[in-house]
Amino acid sequence: MSRFRVALSTVLLLAAGGPLVAQQQGAALLEDAGVRYAGLTTLCADFVQVLDNPILGDQTTSRGRLCQRRPNLFRMDFSDPEGDQVVADGDHFWVYYRSLNPDQVIRIPVDPSRGGLDFFREFLDDPTSKYDIRSEEIEQIAGVTTMRLALDPLSPRGLESARVWVDPSARLIRKLEIVDENGLVRTLHLANFAFDPELVAGHFEFDLPEGVDVVEGG
16 A cells, blocks of 8 residues: 555544544654654755734744754744844754844754754654644645644643644645744744755854844843
């Protein structure tokens, strides 16, 4: 039986099963995506990010391309707003929103136990040890059948909850939604994946612009 048929059968079982089946099969779907992720060295994709701030009642949309190199290198380059960057160099996350504050970059130490802004690592590297995972429902994303999974952290991880939309046939996360501890909702749509692309040396280094102050975060 082809992988596509197996994946489709799994999705149908999730739709028909009870809570226990939903929990077991939901975890299995995310673990299967994690197996594919573990077999890659680098992974890139286009992203559209939507941030909803319920406190301020506003919403912002941005887009660009992101790349990850296992185990802990990550980069988001924004094309809109152009020049914004998020970079994990293995030791620190560098968060530079040039569109908002061109004279400041925030540097945050990498926590080895958390993926943080690197959601590939956070959700695909041994997910069942970090989250209670259950399936919710089947959804179509850009013509692709996905299963929406709900993730509740088993211990404090800097977020309140998350949802991921897994494409069982490709074993990919097509969309994710993260609710942080302050109620900020971050939704990312992913497309145009590249598997094990060759990246230039220094791709995961942050090039500090002249005159920009480094502010230590944590």
